[in-house]
Every structure is written in structure tokens, then in C-alpha cells.
Amino acid sequence: MNIAVLSGKGGTGKTLVSVNLAAAAGKSTYIDCDVEEPNGHLFFKPEQIESEKISVKIPLIDDALCNGCRKCVDFCKFNALAYVGSKVLLFDVMCHSCGGCSLLCPQKAISEIDKNVGEIQKGVSEDVTVVTGIMNTGEASGVPIIKNLLEYIPSSNESVFIDCPPGSACIVMESIKDADYCVLVAEPTLFGVHNLNMVYNLVKLFGKPHGVVLNKCLEGDNPSEKFCIENRIKILGRIPFDNELGTLNSNALIVARESDKYRAIFTSLLETVTKEVQHETAVNS
């Protein structure tokens, strides 16, 4: 089963939840799709790292062949090309590698070359396979790296936990495409409800079964909990806000491996999620 973990913004506890679910699951795969800021590996400290460079195609323009017709400039939807001083200029960080310009150039002045955009590292931490996508700074899109990352989903039926990028942009949609179930992580504030609503709308749009983990729970009002009840969203579990967790987490330790109390919380969360996934499979088959 593939479980995607989402949140409307960074710092909500998305990495905490996905890392600890994977740790609680034992033999499993953790895939960090937060390619701009992958943090999961800081907790897992994986060993036996193998890495793979990821590149995309970008155009290379041969000025000698170009006659300045500007067809390529007019075509590029991402405005990655400009015609300046009888030359076509490429702004490679804006290029989305659609390949269109090289296809349509009447002079065959455009060829395609590889550009490195980041890498994927794979390692192991106890019995968890840890796969991390890392995008070079300044790149326009992490989507090519995520596409490659999802190929690391094992064909066996072991559990896979996908730590998604924060927010609800196209890069997140790419990350949840292969998920059987989405876990939304929410903070107990009004702003938290706003962020939760964003990812809730996204998973609804994709028709993905989903449930919410309430993080940083204190005594008293929890607007996110209220939101879940009002919208009949399944609450999968609650993670308390306490010092022990804060300390372990800020020391980059995996709480489920350090403390019995947290192992129990995440094991029971995992059981709930597993039941939900099985339920969904039963309903949909």
C-alpha cells in the first residue's frame, strides 16, 4: 500500500508523521518527495547510499542556423526564450523541457541537450529503505525528480510512505498520483484549518481516500478537529504537543524508535491507516 502524507504548509509535522509511520511499519520504503527541502534523511541517517543524477532536456540553439523567424519564442508557453540582438536567448531555469521548440524550428537550429536538475539518493536505515529526491536550487520545477522518485516504489506489497512537498501545487499532485491513501496532517489553529482545507480540496479533486492526523494537540479547542467533524473527514489519530517529542524531534531522532510511548502512538496510527486502506480497497472492488 502506498500512503502519501500531505500538509498545506511546511512545519506542520508531515515529515514527523511519514518518518515515524515508516519506522513503526518496520520493513517499508520511505520516499521523500519534498525535493526543495528534503528532511526525512536527517532523521533516518541512511547508510549504503547509492545516488542517481537526474537530468532533463533543454534546447541548444545554433545561432549559425537560426534565421530569426521567432517561431520558437512565440511558441514557448513558459517564456523561456527571448529574441535579442538577432539571437535566441534561453532562460534555462524557466524551461519545462516540453521539447516543442526543437520540433518546430524550421531551420533545425535547435537540438536538445541534458541539464542536471538534481539527484536521488537511496539508502537503508534499519529495515526502512530511504529514498530522497534533491533538487538543485533555482530550478523551476521538481516534477522531473518526483517522476523518477516514484519509480522507486517497490513492486512487492510492502508499505510505502510518500512524504509530499507542502502545499497543493502541481508538484504535490504528481506526488500523490500513485497513492492508495492520503494522510493529511493538521495543526490546531485557524491558520491550520486554512492549510488543511487546501490539501483536503486537492485529495477530493483526485478522489483519493483520505484521513487526518491532528498534530500538536493541546487541551482545549482544536479548530482543525472541528473542521474534520463538520466535513465528516475521518480522524486517524492525535499526536500530543509535548516537550519530550519536541526535544527528540529537534535532535533529529525518530520518536517511534526512541520512546515506547511514541512507538505506541505511531503503531496504532499505522493500524488505523492500514484498516482504512483495506476498507477502501474492499469498497472499491
Added chain:
Amino acid sequence: MKIAVPADEKSLDLGVCPSFGRAPYFLIYDTETNESKFIDNSAAASQGGAGVKAAQTIIDSKADALLTPRCGENAAVAIKAANIKIYKTIDGSIMDNINALVEGKLSELVDIHPGFHGHQGGK
């Protein structure tokens, strides 16, 4: 000399539009003939890369100078490659700024900000 200025409306008496890439119009002002012409900025509505597209419009207008409060990195690269100088605007109307440039009172824009590559809203 031809001067390009981002404009919110087709008037020389209003202030300079704070955004370059997303300005609705560009004023092209010819200091020799005192002729002014407003052109549409086709980049204003574009999803991404508005700066480069707007820069293309300025380049195609054959301007010699661009007066703007700010300019993104990629746009600045394109504009500079076309040998167009970028000057930082001051408070006051578009016309005040043109006069200030003619009197040599504007300085070149140095704080070029890196572009936004966000994909908010999603596609």
C-alpha cells in the same frame, strides 16, 4: 532616445507601475519628438515568465532605456543583452521620471531580484 516605462493607465501624469512584468501597459517615449505611445504588455496575464516576455516587448520596441522600480533577474539579463539601460524610478509621475532621466538624475537599477518560479495554483 526612446524610453520605456511600465504604466498602470495610459497617462503620463500618473505614477510608474510598481511591477514591470505585470504592468498592463508600457509607455514608449521619444525624447527627440516628445511623442508618447502606450503599448499593451502581453505578458501581464501570462502564467510564468512574465518578466522575460515583457522584456521581449521592450526589446522589440527598440527602446534605449527602461525606467522601472524593480526588475527580475531573467528580464534584466535579456534587457541588458539588448543594450538597453535600466534605471530606477523615483517618486512622482511618469513624466517626472522622464524629465529626471533627461536631466541625468536617475541612477541605474542595481538591485535585481531573483525571479519567482513558484507554481502556485497548480496546473
